[in-house]
Amino acid sequence: MPDVLIADDHPLFRDALQRAVQQALPDARVHSADDVPSLQGLIERYPEAELLLLDLHMPGARGYSALAHIRGQYPGLPIIVVSGHEEAQVARRALAHGAAAYIPKSTPGEGIVAAIRAVLDGDEWLPPHLIGGGAELKRDEAEVAVRIASLTPQQFRVLTMIAEGLLNKQIAYDLGVSEATVKAHMTVIMRKLGVNNRTQVALAASQLAVEPGVLPPMPEEE
Secondary structure, eight states, rough: OOEEEEEEEEEHHHHHHHHHHHHSSOOOEEEEEEEEHHHHHHHHHHHSEEEEEEEETTTTTTTTTTHHHHHHTTTOOOOOOESSSSHHHHHHHHHHHOOOEEEETOOOOHHHHHHHHHTTTTOOOOOOOGGGSSOOOOHHHHHHHHHTTOOOOOHHHHHHHHHHHHHHHHHHHHTTTTTHHHHHHHHHHHHHTOOSSSHHHHHHHTOOOOOOOOOOOSSOOO
């Protein structure tokens, strides 16, 4: 039986996605996650999954960062992005980052089923009101996406925590590792992103934000 992964932190919408999957692919086994770390565990357990439906704003994801990372780590896994954003530019950037489809959360059930069937057939899908035109990523955004794709899952978790302004000791506590391990991850992350300090790490991650925002204060530590 084919495996389908759903990553969304809203139980009601997760249930709606599961119903749509079962309608589009009746024999599918559906596996759910409510944050990026648990999603990474699911992908490791089901590496041959047919499809991933990914919430753009679930915990552990910042903008298109989780999409870029998963696409880099698992290029053969088709991804449908789901989001509360209705803007055409947001949808087209998702496709430019490698998503096969974009489903606004206002999409009725039959539209979600149509999107799933289209992607399983190897096609891209957008709702009718978002069709038209294309999107090319800005050079900086495309470069950061490639660099983020090279991070390991644990390095990606550290990256998102840095972008949230957490101290090394907070990151270490949340991950259950030592501060020395966090610092080692930081060194590798900075090298892979081509930057020199944690503020620049956060600025790089912000290139993949859906909307520009103010960075949280960065702690003064190495």
